[in-house]
Amino acid sequence: MTSGTDSTGTTADTGAGHPGTARVWLTIAALSVGSFLFVTSETLPIGLLSELSADLNVSESAAGQLVTVYAFCIALGALPLTMLLSPMNRRRSLLAVFAVFVVGTALAAWSPGFGALVATRTVVALAQAAFWAIAVSYAARLAPPGQQGRAIAMVYAGISFSQFLGVPGGSALGHALGWRTAMLVMALAGLLTLLVLAAATPPMEGQAPVGPRQVAGLAAQGRVLTAIAAVALSFTGAYVAFTYLSPLLQDIGGVETGMVSIFLLLFGMAGVGGNALAGMLVDKRLTWALYLAVGGLFGTLVLFGLAARWLPVAVVSIVLWGLCGSALPTTFTSWALRLAPTGQEAMTALLVIAVNLGLGTGALVGGRLLAGPGAEAVVWGATALLGAAAAAVTVVARR
16 A cells, blocks of 8 residues: 555555555445435435325425435534534545445435434435535545545545436436335435445545534634635525526426426526536636636526527526536535645635535525526526625635
């Protein structure tokens, strides 16, 4: 075994000949599968509201809160879990996180009632918070020099594939065999991922403990605070609209119900491409990647709001929406790690909080707008938030 030095100057035993070996990339690929499983688990209830409602004897709106509660649990758990895990061995921490995912998801499948399901999903949500606190910075530290963006993009590719394959596939399985079977399949996939990580993950020691003073000092930096605000605004705006993509396509784009699934497929395919493009850009053209992701999503929603009734515009808009929206996680993570090269664990925690607060808040705000003023208010509300985020990105970039 030889030791590699990560981007923060920390010496890490990769357990391989050099950081770019097959063992390292297999680990990063397994982390990508992990992000796929966690995000699919988080959003799977969206496609199974009817089944959950009928089986657990609750309303569909109550069942929908499984996603909101999950997102807020991630946001609440990110910082304390980062503080707890930062000095710990990365390999052991990752294996423990996946073990919790497997057990928690299996228990969720056997939940006797709605309260038990909320409780087990809360445990899985906290495991997801720990996963994001560890996985992205770990992948960046493992990556060969100059390939951090590629490694980060590989981890986040799981999110794009979750939207493209995971949620639709899980929903189809749940419709056919029941939501409990869908969750058991998720637990089994998590177990297989755990075994791969146990076999392949190189050992790596933790970093210096992350404490409240370090986090407070980081958040007090003007450019960091502005960047975190940009992340929160971007994800709030993105999820104000994305959460209600199906009704927006129907109410604003005039898309027939039977065609919505085709548009969602286009969205997911574009998302895979957008994440890959972000991975290629962030290492050498990070500022361009930021403008293309945030500014591109802003422009796409303007186009959608103004002219989506014309079918070609609706198609182009949905493709651009998938491209730009899926680039946000990789781009923002690379940006955050570059803004705080000596405090990456703390910065990752702040990033996870901002993202999940944005996700949960966006879903709530979008629902209120859709139920009140209507679909157009959803689009223009999201556009306003993304415009503010683009302004904040510009402020930090010019510094």
